[in-house]
Amino acid sequence: MPTVSIAAHGLKKWFGEGEARTLATRDVSFEVYLGEILYIVGPSGSGKTTLLSMISGILRPNEGSVTVGGTDLWTLSDDQLADFRLHKIGFVFQDYHLFPRLTTAENVAIPLILRHGAWASSVSESLKYLKAVGLENRANLPPVKLSGGEQQRVAIARAMIGRPDILILDEPTASLDGETGRNIVAFIKKELLTEQRSIVIVTHDARIYEFANRIITMEDGRITNVEQGAARA
Amino acid sequence: MRGIFILAFKLLVNDRAKFQALVGGITFATFLIVQMTSLFVGILTRASSTVLNTGAKVWVMDPAVNSVSNSIGMPDYVIDFVRSTVGVKFAVPLYSAGALVKLRNGTFQPVSVLGLDDATLFGRPALEQGQIGDIYAENGFFVVHDAEFNKMGNPTIGTEFELNDHRAVIVGIAAVASSGLYGIPTLYTTYNRAVQYIPSTRFTTAYILVEPKSAADIPHIKAQVHSLGYVALTADEFVSKIGRWYTFQTGGGMNMLMMAAISFIVGLSISGQTFYTFILENEEKFGALKAIGAKGRELVYMILFQATFTALTGLGLGIGLCTIMIFLGRLRLPDYAAMITLGNLTIALVMVSIIAAVSSYVGVRRVLRIEPFDIFRG
Numbered sequence: 001m002p003t004v005s006i007a008a009h010g011l012k013k014w015f016g017e018g019e020a021r022t023l024a025t026r027d028v029s030f031e032v033y034l035g036e037i038l039y040i041v042g043p044s045g046s047g048k049t050t051l052l053s054m055i056s057g058i059l060r061p062n063e064g065s066v067t068v069g070g071t072d073l074w075t076l077s078d079d080q081l082a083d084f085r086l087h088k089i090g091f092v093f094q095d096y097h098l099f100p101r102l103t104t105a106e107n108v109a110i111p112l113i114l115r116h117g118a119w120a121s122s123v124s125e126s127l128k129y130l131k132a133v134g135l136e137n138r139a140n141l142p143p144v145k146l147s148g149g150e151q152q153r154v155a156i157a158r159a160m161i162g163r164p165d166i167l168i169l170d171e172p173t174a175s176l177d178g179e180t181g182r183n184i185v186a187f188i189k190k191e192l193l194t195e196q197r198s199i200v201i202v203t204h205d206a207r208i209y210e211f212a213n214r215i216i217t218m219e220d221g222r223i224t225n226v227e228q229g230a231a232r233a
Numbered sequence: 234m235r236g237i238f239i240l241a242f243k244l245l246v247n248d249r250a251k252f253q254a255l256v257g258g259i260t261f262a263t264f265l266i267v268q269m270t271s272l273f274v275g276i277l278t279r280a281s282s283t284v285l286n287t288g289a290k291v292w293v294m295d296p297a298v299n300s301v302s303n304s305i306g307m308p309d310y311v312i313d314f315v316r317s318t319v320g321v322k323f324a325v326p327l328y329s330a331g332a333l334v335k336l337r338n339g340t341f342q343p344v345s346v347l348g349l350d351d352a353t354l355f356g357r358p359a360l361e362q363g364q365i366g367d368i369y370a371e372n373g374f375f376v377v378h379d380a381e382f383n384k385m386g387n388p389t390i391g392t393e394f395e396l397n398d399h400r401a402v403i404v405g406i407a408a409v410a411s412s413g414l415y416g417i418p419t420l421y422t423t424y425n426r427a428v429q430y431i432p433s434t435r436f437t438t439a440y441i442l443v444e445p446k447s448a449a450d451i452p453h454i455k456a457q458v459h460s461l462g463y464v465a466l467t468a469d470e471f472v473s474k475i476g477r478w479y480t481f482q483t484g485g486g487m488n489m490l491m492m493a494a495i496s497f498i499v500g501l502s503i504s505g506q507t508f509y510t511f512i513l514e515n516e517e518k519f520g521a522l523k524a525i526g527a528k529g530r531e532l533v534y535m536i537l538f539q540a541t542f543t544a545l546t547g548l549g550l551g552i553g554l555c556t557i558m559i560f561l562g563r564l565r566l567p568d569y570a571a572m573i574t575l576g577n578l579t580i581a582l583v584m585v586s587i588i589a590a591v592s593s594y595v596g597v598r599r600v601l602r603i604e605p606f607d608i609f610r611g
Contacts, residue, residue, distance in 0.1 A: 058524055059606040079528050086526025093608055097521035101247035102240075113236040114527050122424060 005166060005198040006055050009202040011064035015048050024050040026065070031165075037188075037211060039229065040202045042218035048202045049170065051218065055080045056089050056168050068166070081229040085219060086114055090159030094171040095167040096151050103141040103152050105130060111162040123147070129157040132191065143169035149180040154182070167192060167199040178207055185211045234534065237527075241535035242542065244515065249562065254507045255543045259588060262500020263551020263581050264558075269493040270577035271559065273486060275570030280474040280479055283329065286409040287356035291451060293324070293465045299478040302345070302415065304329045306436030311463060315441050318457045320450025325350035328427040329384055329439040331417075333431050335395040336386050344385075345419045346396075348427025356442055360422060363390055363405025365366065369424060373404040379412035381534035390422045399430045421542035483577075501591060503549075508540065510590035512599050517608060524605035531610035537597045544589035548582060576587040 004224055011028040025047040032038050032055070040048045044201050053059035055066050057073050066073040068088065076084060085091075089105050090111075098107045108126035113119065130136050132151035135146075152172060169188070173181030185201075185208045192200055201212075209215060212229030246252050256422060278285070283301040284292065293315055295305035315324040316405055328348025333341050349357055349368070357365060358377065367373055377416075378383055383401075386392070392403045413419055422430075428437045443465065447449050458465035466474060481485030512519075555573065560570040 028555060053606045059604075060250075082523075082528045084524050084526075086525065089526075091524055093521060097517060097519075097608060099244065099518055101244055106243065107242075108242070110522070111525055113240055114522070114525060114531070117235045117236055119239045 002030045002035065005034045005068070006032040007067040008051075009057055009065050009067075011051065011054055011061045011066070011184060012182075013047075013054060015060050024219050025054070025061075027220075028183055028221070028223055030216060030226070031198055032198045033213075034198055035193065036213035037193060037199045037201065037229070039199065039209065039212040039215040041204065041209075041215055044204075046218040047221040048218055050221075052168060052170060052200065052202050054060050057085050057093070057164070077161055079227075085109060087162065088165050090162060090164035090167045092152070092155045092159045092169040093166070094174055096143070096155040098151060098158075100142055100144050102142070104135065104143060104146065106158045107143060107154055108161055110158060115162070118176065126157070126161055128220060129161045129170045130154070132160070133157045133187070148175050149184065152176060153187075154179075156192070158190065165175055165197055167197065169199065169201045171203055171205075173203065174206055181205060208218060225233060237531055237535060238538050239540060241538045243537045244518075244535075245511075245542065247300050248511065249529065251511045252543070253509070255504055256266070257586055258500055258503030258507060259544055259547025260550040260554065261344075261503070261587055262496050262588065262600075263548050264554045265496030266493050266581045266584055267495060267577055268316060268558065268571065269489050270580055271555065271571040271573045272579055273489040273493075274574050275444050275572035276414060276485065276489075277472075277476045277479055278411050278572055279570055281475045281478055282409065282411035282413045284471050284475070285411050285469050286358060287327070287347075288443065289327075289356055289444070289468060291443035291445055291454060291467055292471050293441035293443060293463055294439075294471075296462070296464045298588040299482065300475045301329060301552045302331070302477045303514060304439035306434050307438045307441070307463065309438065310434050311461065312438060312441050314461055315458065315568055316466075317452075318454055320446050320453050322444040322446045323353070323355075324441050324443045325353055325426055326438040327356060327440040327442050328424050328437060329432070330427070330507055332396060332431045334385075334401070336385065337393060337469075341418045341435070342384055345413060345415070346427055346431060347419065348424040349419050349421060350442075351423045354423075355444075358407035358409050361406045361408045367404035367406070368400070368421070370401050370404050373405045373426075374401050374404045374503050375405040376403050377407045377409050379409060379419065379421040381412065381416060381418040382577075384445075385418045396430050397432060404449060411567075414570075430506070430609045493580075497588070499586045500585070504543070504588050505592045508543070509595050509599070511539075512596040512606060514538070516599065516603055517601045519606040520603040520605055526609050529601055533597050536593050536600060539595035540596070541587040546583050552578065552581065553583075 011031045013024045016022055017022060028051060034226055040051060042048050049216035054061045083097055084114050105123050105126045108129055112122035112125060128140055129138060130139050135150060135153055136144060143154060172184060189211045209229060215227050216223055216227050217225040280300055295307060298305055312324055312326055315321060332344055332346050334344050361378055368375060376388055385565055388403045390403055394401050401531055408423060445454055455465040559571045
């Protein structure tokens with residue numbers, strides 16, 4: 001029996017009020033297990049990003065609960081939620097959101113700096129993670145000097161440096177060509193997935209389904225299908 | 234927290250165009266604020282130069298007097314009355330008037346003449362050259378070595394000139410703390426010689442300089458003088474009265490203060506707008522920091538640090554620029570009145586702090602409203 005990492009129960013989220021109310025997710029329940037890569041797929045507007053935000057402590061649901069490591073996430077205060085994200089979760093945003101005025105190494109060091117780590121030691125630590133993603137020779141360049149695939153790897157290094165229990169990746173291959181996208185996800189699976197870590201990926205990209213352990217399909221704010229991915233088979 | 238401040242610093246200064254615009258705006262505002270207020274202070278100081286240079290503790294004058302230069306003569310009984318007032322250690326008359334002198338080269342030069350009490354020479358200046366007793370010499374005058382000195386033809390001891398068809402001789406060169414406001418040289422002589430040489434109105438005592446026995450006696454002296462229909466002011470009160478008159482009763486003071494206010498508004502506009510644009514452009518990045526785990530108050534600290542650093546840098550550069558400008562100005566223009574004091578530096582600091590506070594308030598409001606969810610939503 002796999003160990004549950006994230007348990008989402010009855011998640012309901014709507015935006016707006018009255019006639020303008022839009023239901024983004026409707027009674028969504030699912031679990032994420034340690035040691036698996038879970039994909040959330042579906043058409044645009046199906047509620048994938050909303051769901052990802054609720055399970056990562058960013059967006060408060062209107063109804064339902066999210067339990068991570070025995071803690072009901074949405075009973076925490078804003079500061080506790082910030083601490084939770086900082087220590088437990090690594091984010092890779094769709095647009096990377098790297099800081100163009102910082103060097104690559106400084107970008108990677110940001111989670112450690114937010115944990116009140118010293119600047120020099122945090123940047124020094126980031127070099128190990130840049131090496132892990134094969135970018136040690138790009139440490140002193142600003143992100144704008146890097147290719148899309150390299151920027152994606154910098155974002156992954158930044159997500160990894162805090163050694164989070166959960167990795168959240170939003171459309172990690174959206175702005176990459178097919179070959180680069182596959183390589184990135186293959187790297188994530190090979191290098192980052194451990195028995196003590198869960199990886200949740202929101203994607204439209206069917207070319208990378210082969211790396212998933214399970215795939216959740218969403219439509220109209222509901223989970224319409226849960227299937228075993230090729231990786232499990 | 235140090236790492237977070239370094240992060241804020243790098244985000245700020247590495248965006249060179251924005252940082253330069255921000256610092257430039259505050260530097261410009263500081264420069265104008267300090268420049269205007271220092272000019273104002275310089276003018277006020279010069280307007281009160283006779284009061285500051287004379288050093289009398291209490292001045293008795295006609296109530297209608299607004300500045301040293303427009304003195305109104307008082308009858309002789311006033312000085313007798315003041316001398317007989319309880320608490321007065323001594324009281325002496327001071328003559329103050331404008332005159333026209335004819336220099337050796339034949340040109341005429343307006344001057345300000347101060348006539349010191351013959352018996353005591355109370356209020357006399359320090360001398361760079363000559364002896365104080367020489368003022369009693371025949372036709373003896375001291376000339377003040379200030380910015381207007383050269384208008385007397387750079388005189389030396391023994392230089393002669395004419396004053397109302399009287400021969401006059403420079404017998405000493407005096408140093409004073411402050412130059413006068415009106416751009417004319419100042420001469421010192423004895424009271425009686427001044428009255429004798431310069432055509433005067435019926436009453437010749439412009440001011441009575443009073444030395445009280447103690448500071449506690451001053452209120453009584455003031456009350457007694459008031460009962461006679463005149464006013465007695467301490468030196469500070471007289472300087473303040475002159476300052477108020479120049480500030481509110483002439484166009485100069487208000488215009489300069491308005492210029493300082495406009496400089497403040499210009500600085501606020503440039504810096505506020507640029508800082509807001511800086512925050513807007515980095516909004517997604519602040520949102521990403523928030524999503525990663527930065528707390529709201531840490532983002533606020535970052536913005537406050539950025540605003541404070543920018544403000545202090547601009548303040549320092551603005552003050553430095555203004556100091557250089559005044560230094561260069563004085564090299565070329567001896568009459569240049571600007572004078573930087575702790576007071577106008579404080580005004581600049583307060584105004585720049587307001588600019589920083591308003592700018593950062595706008596930024597903080599914006600950043601606190603950022604939802605990390607928007608970062609996911611794209």
